Amino acid sequence: MGKQVIIATKNKGKAKEFVSMFSPYGIEVKTLLDIPNAPDVEETGTTFKENAILKAETISGEMNTIVIADDSGLAIDALEGRPGVYSARYAGEEKNDEANMDKVLMELKDIPGEDRTARFHCALAVAVPGEETITVEGTCDGHILFERQGTNGFGYDPIFFVKEQGKSMAELSSSEKNKISHRAKALQQLKDRIDTIIVKGE
Ligand SMILES: O=c1[nH]c(=O)c2ncn([C@@H]3O[C@H](COP(=O)(O)OP(=O)(O)OP(=O)(O)O)[C@@H](O)[C@H]3O)c2[nH]1
Ligand SMILES: [Mg+2]
Numbered sequence: 001m002g003k004q005v006i007i008a009t010k011n012k013g014k015a016k017e018f019v020s021m022f023s024p025y026g027i028e029v030k031t032l033l034d035i036p037n038a039p040d041v042e043e044t045g046t047t048f049k050e051n052a053i054l055k056a057e058t059i060s061g062e063m064n065t066i067v068i069a070d071d072s073g074l075a076i077d078a079l080e081g082r083p084g085v086y087s088a089r090y091a092g093e094e095k096n097d098e099a100n101m102d103k104v105l106m107e108l109k110d111i112p113g114e115d116r117t118a119r120f121h122c123a124l125a126v127a128v129p130g131e132e133t134i135t136v137e138g139t140c141d142g143h144i145l146f147e148r149q150g151t152n153g154f155g156y157d158p159i160f161f162v163k164e165q166g167k168s169m170a171e172l173s174s175s176e177k178n179k180i181s182h183r184a185k186a187l188q189q190l191k192d193r194i195d196t197i198i199v200k201g202e
Helices: 012-025 048-063 084-089 097-107 174-180 182-188 191-197
Strands: 004-007 028-031 067-076 117-127 134-144 160-162
Touching (some): 004 012, 012 174, 048 067, 048 134, 174 182
Antiparallel strands (some): 117 134
């Protein structure tokens, strides 16, 4: 009882997935959505890992507690890895998932199915006051569809097809996505260090 993790995200889709993934451990998830006036950390890194460290260390420094951050995104081979670290803001500063998907579909409109390979990346950073930051990463392979399929998830999920499941990421239930996703694979690597990432426990 009383176990918590703090995740430095303002993304509702990520927050929901972390709540589901931590609930079997009886760990409550707090995010920046629960903290009024939480600062926006500028994501100036060139890699997912750098940005995850930046977010975790900044918020951990301000709160003086253990903080986890997630930096993630979609890398499309035919676009030389774009949208990459710019996934959230690919079509503009306002972070619009629909506009982002439209932009990707437009850019890939002449690319045939076999050349539409892509992968999701997730870097997690755990900043512990006075200790070295821990990082882990996970990926999930797939390809980009020609149109949206499914309504679950967030971000680019409706246009990302996962071959093993024979479904788009947005057609998977949340429990299915949370078994195979880039985020789940990254988090899996923190499982044996779960005591390191908990902030409160009694
Ligand atoms: O279809 C998707 N399924 C996923 O599972 C997923 N994970 C990440 N993404 C995309 O990558 C951006 C992250 O950018 P990001 O790590 O900077 O997060 P963000 O700015 O949205 O929130 P924050 O955590 O920084 O507060 C997101 O907005 C999405 O566009 C995903 N898309
Ligand atoms: Mg961000």
